[in-house]
Amino acid sequence: MAIGKLLGPVELRTAYEDVKNRIEAAAARRGRRGSDVVCVAVTKTATPDQIRQLIEMGHQDLGENRVQQLTQRVAVIDEFLARRRQLAGAVPRGTSDVPDKVRWHMIGHLQRNKVRQVAPLVQLIHSVDSLRLAEELDALGGKMDRTFDILLQINCSGEAGKFGVASPATIPLAEQIDSMMNLRLRGLMTMAPFSENPEDSRPTFARAAEIFHELRRDKIGGPHCNILSMGMTGDFEVAVEEGANLLRIGRAIFGDVPSDE
Numbered sequence: 678m679a680i681g682k683l684l685g686p687v688e689l690r691t692a693y694e695d696v697k698n699r700i701e702a703a704a705a706r707r708g709r710r711g712s713d714v715v716c717v718a719v720t721k722t723a724t725p726d727q728i729r730q731l732i733e734m735g736h737q738d739l740g741e742n743r744v745q746q747l748t749q750r751v752a753v754i755d756e757f758l759a760r761r762r763q764l765a766g767a768v769p770r771g772t773s774d775v776p777d778k779v780r781w782h783m784i785g786h787l788q789r790n791k792v793r794q795v796a797p798l799v800q801l802i803h804s805v806d807s808l809r810l811a812e813e814l815d816a817l818g819g820k821m822d823r824t825f826d827i828l829l830q831i832n833c834s835g836e837a838g839k840f841g842v843a844s845p846a847t848i849p850l851a852e853q854i855d856s857m858m859n860l861r862l863r864g865l866m867t868m869a870p871f872s873e874n875p876e877d878s879r880p881t882f883a884r885a886a887e888i889f890h891e892l893r894r895d896k897i898g899g900p901h902c903n904i905l906s907m908g909m910t911g912d913f914e915v916a917v918e919e920g921a922n923l924l925r926i927g928r929a930i931f932g933d934v935p936s937d938e
């Protein structure tokens with residue numbers, strides 16, 4: 678990983694393949710397949726060129742944590758895909774690895790007054806952390822005649838100042854969300870406290886996995902409640918070992934930018 682700079686096309690491919698191999702290896706250590714783990718490429722430090730290159734490598738899942746950045750990037754990438762589709766007339770269908778569309782993930786804190794802007798653009802909202810936010814989304818779904826897929830963000834570490842529902846409140850809130858007509862509870866998301874040592878994340882991830890299994894055992898959310906989103910650049914292998922099936926990875930794929938940017 679080249680922290681401290683953004684990666685060019687060749688390095689980007691190498692970094693991406695390295696991440697995929699590390700996911701595969703971590704999954705194999707638990708008798709799972711790497712293909713069962715979805716990697717969301719978090720584009721917050723990426724350039725539009727890097728995002729386009731990643732899509733051309735066949736990658737489909739992209740994540741953003743800020744509303745403004747999300748809406749801008751969705752527009753840029755939509756335009757790119759539309760242009761590709763026009764050109765694709767020349768290329769027989771199915772001969773290209775490039776996906777027709779991408780799936781955007783909202784992974785950052787979402788304010789209720791931004792729900793209307795974000796929900797229609799994304800495949801999955803990872804960061805639902807209160808009843809009021811869930812109600813706002815449900816109401817919007819009712820107006821738009823749509824169902825939104827969401828994850829409940831939980832704060833398993835008890836760290837103050839972090840977004841997320843406290844672990845004891847998770848099951849009751851999940852039950853409330855499960856009763857909402859226009860939301861589909863797909864699972865849980867969590868973040869470990871920042872640390873240089875990936876092993877420090879393990880207890881947080883293990884706790885999230887435990888609550889996830891409780892949800893599934895009690896059939897809260899039903900068969901669609903099958904996503905456990907955890908693991909970032911610094912700790913994604915530990916997350917896979919603890920049962921994550923969706924990772925959110927930024928810097929390990931795109932490189933890093935100096936902090937003044």
Ligand SMILES: *Cc1c(COP(=O)(O)O)cnc(C)c1O
Binds near residue numbers: 926929
């Ligand atoms: C930025 C971010 C990530 C990715 O972080 P990296 O360390 O760059 O992999 C994952 N999840 C959330 C919620 C983020 O904001």
